[in-house]
Each structure stands twice: as C-alpha cells, then as structure tokens.
Amino acid sequence: MTKIALVDDHVLLRSGLVSLINSFSDYTILFEANNGKQFIEMLDPDNLPAVVMLDITMPEMNGYETALWLTTYYPQIKILALTMLNDERAIIRMFKNGAKGFLLKDSRPQELKAALDGVVHKGVYLNKAICDNIIHSFKQHPEQDEFDKISALNQDEREFLAWCCSEKSYREIAEVMEKPLRIINEFRDLLYQKLSISSRVGLALFAIRNDIAKP
Numbered sequence: 771m772t773k774i775a776l777v778d779d780h781v782l783l784r785s786g787l788v789s790l791i792n793s794f795s796d797y798t799i800l801f802e803a804n805n806g807k808q809f810i811e812m813l814d815p816d817n818l819p820a821v822v823m824l825d826i827t828m829p830e831m832n833g834y835e836t837a838l839w840l841t842t843y844y845p846q847i848k849i850l851a852l853t854m855l856n857d858e859r860a861i862i863r864m865f866k867n868g869a870k871g872f873l874l875k876d877s878r879p880q881e882l883k884a885a886l887d888g889v890v891h892k893g894v895y896l897n898k899a900i901c902d903n904i905i906h907s908f909k910q911h912p913e914q915d916e917f918d919k920i921s922a923l924n925q926d927e928r929e930f931l932a933w934c935c936s937e938k939s940y941r942e943i944a945e946v947m948e949k950p951l952r953i954i955n956e957f958r959d960l961l962y963q964k965l966s967i968s969s970r971v972g973l974a975l976f977a978i979r980n981d982i983a984k985p
Contacts, residue, residue: 772890773800775819777809777836778852779828783875787823790879797886806831810839818847821889824869826853826860834867841868848889865971871895892939894970896978919965920980927964930957931977934970 826833888895
C-alpha cells in the first residue's frame with residue numbers, strides 16, 4: 771500500500787478525500803494535517819509517506835513554503851499540489867518548489883487516482899487543463915533567452931521533450947520512439963545540460979512553454 775499524507779485546512783473536504791483515497795486498493799492515508807507546520811511536526815523519518823497531497827492556501831505555513839521545505843529535507847517524498855486556484859502563476863511556483871503534479875479540488879475521482887498513479891509510478895502528473903494554463907502564461911510572458919536553445923534541438927530531442935509532458939515512463943517513451951532505453955536516458959541527460967534543467971518536470975515545463983508538448 772502506498773502511503774499518503776494529506777495536508778489541507780478544510781476539514782470537510784479533507785474527510786471526503788480520506789474516504790476516497792482509502793477506497794483505492796493500492797493507497798492508504800498515513801496521516802492528515804491542517805497546515806505545513808503541523809505536517810512537519812507529524813512527519814516520522816522512520817515511517818514517511820510516499821506522497822503528500824498539499825494544499826496551497828493554508829494558515830501558518832502555506833503550500834509553497836512546505837513544498838520548498840520538503841524538497842530540501844525529504845526530496846524522496848513526491849508532492850501533489852491540491853488547490854482551488856486554477857492560476858498559472860500558482861502552478862508554476864509550486865512546480866519550481868518541487869511539486870510533481872497539480873490537481874484541482876473539483877476534479878473527478880478518476881482524475882485523483884490518475885494523478886496519484888502518475889506521481890508514484892511515472893514521477894509526474896500534468897493534465898491538459900494545467901498544460902493549457904501554463905502555455906497561456908508563457909505566451910503572455912515569453913522567455914527571451916530560450917529561442918537559441920530551441921533552435922539547437924534536433925528532431926529526436928524535440929520528440930523526447932514532447933513525450934516528457936505525457937504520463938509515459940522513460941521506458942514507455944523508449945518504446946514509442948523505437949529506441950533503446952539507454953538512448954532515451956542519454957537524451958534526458960544531454961537536455962539537462964543543454965537547457966540547464968535538473969528534473970523531468972523542468973523538461974516538461976520547457977516543452978509546454980515553447981509549444982513542443984504533445985496535444
């Protein structure tokens with residue numbers, strides 16, 4: 771069973787999520803917290819959650835601060851941001867602070883399951899609505915120094931970047947690109963260097979804001 775910590779100051783919503791997540795056969799709630807400060811106090815280094823579902827807007831210690839703290843001290847814990855804020859600035863800030871996925875609170879139960887599966891098994895979860903928001907943001911505020919980086923990419927690197935925006939694992943990307951996994955790993959490491967990026971989420975965000983993402 772994959773252990774989940776749920777951090778949200780809305781008790782009624784949290785209660786509903788606990789029941790829903792515990793109904794999934796492969797997930798269980800380890801503990802709940804009202805805010806980031808309480809979450810940190812409740813963390814047991816000998817019994818860590820695999821995923822923390824983290825609200826953004828909370829008293830005492832919000833989601834941005836908590837995500838940054840987790841990325842610093844427990845980077846192995848995957849962060850799934852949970853919020854009502856359908857705001858590209860909030861999305862991007864959470865991803866920069868270490869989130870691996872983003873889920874709106876009005877999502878359907880099947881999307882919650884897909885988001886948990888994505889961050890646990892594939893390291894990232896990006897749905898179409900989130901991608902559309904990020905694309906809109908970067909079209910409004912384009913990065914001036916990225917044109918040369920994009921121009922230097924070959925066709926295979928562009929295709930690999932596009933697949934990074936999907937929920938496919940690197941092994942599955944290798945299969946669809948009909949290349950050995952070793953070559954896919956080389957694409958990843960080379961792009962980390964070329965683009966000054968250090969994570970798959972970073973690669974996905976680069977692809978999204980430069981219209982390289984798969985539809």
